Amino acid sequence: MLTKKTGLFVSFEGIDGSGKSTQARRLADTLRAMGHTVDLTREPGGSPGAEEIxxxxxQxxxxxxxxxxxxxxFTAARRDHMERRILPxxxxxxxxxxxxxxDSTRLYQGASRGDRRVLVDALHDLMIGREPDLTILIDMDPATGLARAKGRQGDEERFEDFGLDLQRTMRDGFLELAAAAPExxxxxxxxxxxxxxAAAVLDAVRPALP
Structure with missing residues (x-):
């Protein structure tokens, strides 16, 4: 896959209810105010085909x-998202x-119901071929995060319905991923x-800005 880039690719990760979506929006608003051109997107989704997936x-x-x-x-959605939105x-x-x-797929699909991380990574290497330049992990207590997530309105609650044990597994997994890729x-x-x-997020991102 084409990997040429001149911009900056930042991902936000964290358990459900961690506040990552709010912080992603706040960072986008701040960077736009600083004069940067920002494309705020999400996964799964971000392109018409990926939103259908x-x-x-x-649900x-x-x-x-x-x-x-x-x-x-998830891999099909990500491939479409990369081709149609992120890489351009x-x-x-x-x-x-x-x-x-x-990273969410590595954990939610690769580790939540058995060890399928090897399969996730193999498909990622074959079909996606790159990582974000910077990943912001918003760390949150699993019980607090789940309570926040369950309090939201909407019908996209399938993973929240797996319960607190999944949240704990995901938090531990995210921290392990961060320890393995500190750069x-x-x-x-x-x-x-x-x-x-938000201030801590901006401090983390600022040195990497183009």
Missing amino acids: RALVL GDPDRWSPETEILL ALAAGQVVICDRFA RFRVIDGRADEDSV
Whole structure:
């Protein structure tokens, strides 16, 4: 896959209810005010085809799809998203901010219902071929995050319905990913107030700005 880039690719990760989506939006607003051209997007989704897949994977019964089918669906959505939105924006010199990316698939699909991480990574290498330049991990207590997530309105609650044990597994997994790739990850304490978290996020991103 084409990997040429002149912009900056930032992903936000964290358990459900960690506040990562809010912080991704705040960072986008701040960078735009600073004069940067920013494309704020999300996964699964971000392109018309990927948004259709999003509706398939985030709604319905928790056991609607097998883990293997989920991995294929998420990878297909990501490929379309990369081709149609992320890579063109980077080639144009933009800052791309993505709410979730491949690290979420490594954990939610690769580790939540058995060990399928090897399959996730093999498909990622074959079909995607790159990582974000910088990943912001908003770290949050699993019980607090789940309570926040369950309090949201909407019908995209399939993964929240797996319960607290999944949240704990995901938090541990995200921290392990961050420890394994410290050059890419910046871990931000999500327990602070929203403004303090936003300031910490900007401090982490600022040195990497184009």
